[in-house]
Amino acid sequence: MTRRLALGPEVHGDRVRFTLPDPGPSVRSVALEVHPVIRGPKELHRLAPGCAWVLDLPRPDVQRLEYRFRLRGAGHEGLILDPANPGRVATAFGERSVLELPGYAAPTWLGDDAPVGTLEAMMVDGELADPVPVTVWQPPGVSADDPLPLLVVQDGPEYAELAALTRFSAALVAGGRLPPHRLALCQPVHRNAWYSASGPYLRTLTGPVLDHLTHRYAGCSPIVVMGASLGGLTALLAATARRDRIAGVFAQSGSFFRRRTDGVEPTFGPYQRITRRVGALLRAPATRTPLRVGITCGALEGNAANNRAMAAALAAQGHLVSHAEVPDLHNFTAWRDALDPHLTDVLLDVWNRSAT
Structure with a gap:
């Protein structure tokens, strides 16, 4: 036919x-x-x-x-x-x-005409030569004094522009599927340097950035961190390092490089630093403070094998892990299409658990 x-x-x-x-x-x-x-x-x-x-x-x-x-x-x-x-x-x-191709359907929430919400931009200093630009989105009719849970997004402006993340949040809040919440859209000024298991960036993100957000806005806890590719690696490293502040992580096509599965990646400058940190994550002992972790990846991606290995290792350590492979590749539309139900489920699990 x-x-x-x-x-x-x-x-x-x-x-x-x-x-x-x-x-x-x-x-x-x-x-x-x-x-x-x-x-x-x-x-x-x-x-x-x-x-x-x-x-x-x-x-x-x-x-x-x-x-x-x-x-x-x-x-x-x-x-x-x-x-x-x-x-x-x-x-x-x-x-x-x-x-x-036949069978593809865009997310239904893209058709929702929900109010867009408001944005506030800020710059946060830390251990880096440049401040971290952060733009906070919140639903319409909300003030900084209203206590709302927080989702911190690596590559935040790109997620908003190319994966319609603010539309996703607006639509699911308006439809009653997610509670009102804020997005902190973090912009990487030096992406490869900051998102490659950089200690100064991770300490800035989990210290001054979260400090600034929790002082500026009410009720930010519990916090979920998300990202894609190197941003997915960064989100997971931040969450595992600061389980006192972060309760959930959502990583899409995470760059969890391992020598066994990522032989072509050594040409990437920070490869050795990433493989050391990924190895430590894979070998970590059982946890007493489990994170809610969501992982998605394209089934044909080069990152698919290392995402499977990371999901299995985190589950064995006692974290609450969901892992899904999707029929797309390494791009923002694939990550957009996987937001619902996979990110939705992570947010509901974390935020509902905190409310009980």
Whole structure:
């Protein structure tokens, strides 16, 4: 059976056909640029001079596929979006064309027209050369004196812009599925340095940043910390280090690098520091103060194996762990689509437990 999408790629059973209208005689080759874990040929072939370029790709085991075309020829090389596909997605690395495969559905909460809430920006000094920018979101009609639980977000502005996190909170609060709460959207000024098991950043986050928030706003406890990729690693390290202040953690596609499963990562400067800290997390003894931990990861991601290992180790130590693999890859839309029910369940477990 062939399913024709509105425009652009066509799904033919177990394969997807990409077609690029002829971009001109100077183009000598066209390749599909997708995540490296997607298998199959990437070079398109031209049907005839002046005709379209075509690629039949084995249907990937994901529900969404972000892609671009790479054009080469006559001393020119460049990346373009698919002109035949109106589907676009903003990513941390620029806009991409997106193919939504049959069976994919965006979260229903995206359609909720909930009031957006208010934002307050601040800068917090600590052990770092630069202050940490933090923007606090809270529901409409709430003041700083109203006691509300707190979710602290690494890559906070990106989560708000690319994963609609403030819309998620607004919609679930308005629908009565989550209690009113605040988001502290932390911005990484030097992301790779700060989010790579950096002691000064972790101490600044769990010390001055939380101190400032708990003094400025009423009732911040219990606190949950979340993040994705290196931010997921940071969230887990912060939570395990300060269980006196943090009760829950939500990590998406966490960069829990291990020598056994992440042999390509040593080219990343802080790799050794990360593997030491991850090793300590994996070998930690049983805990008397369990965290509520939620972990999500794309099933095909390079991080999938180390996320499985971390979830198993934390559960063996006595933490309350949920782990889900999703049919997408390492991107903010995948993390957005996994917020509900996985983040929802973590927040309800932590905040309901504190209320009893």
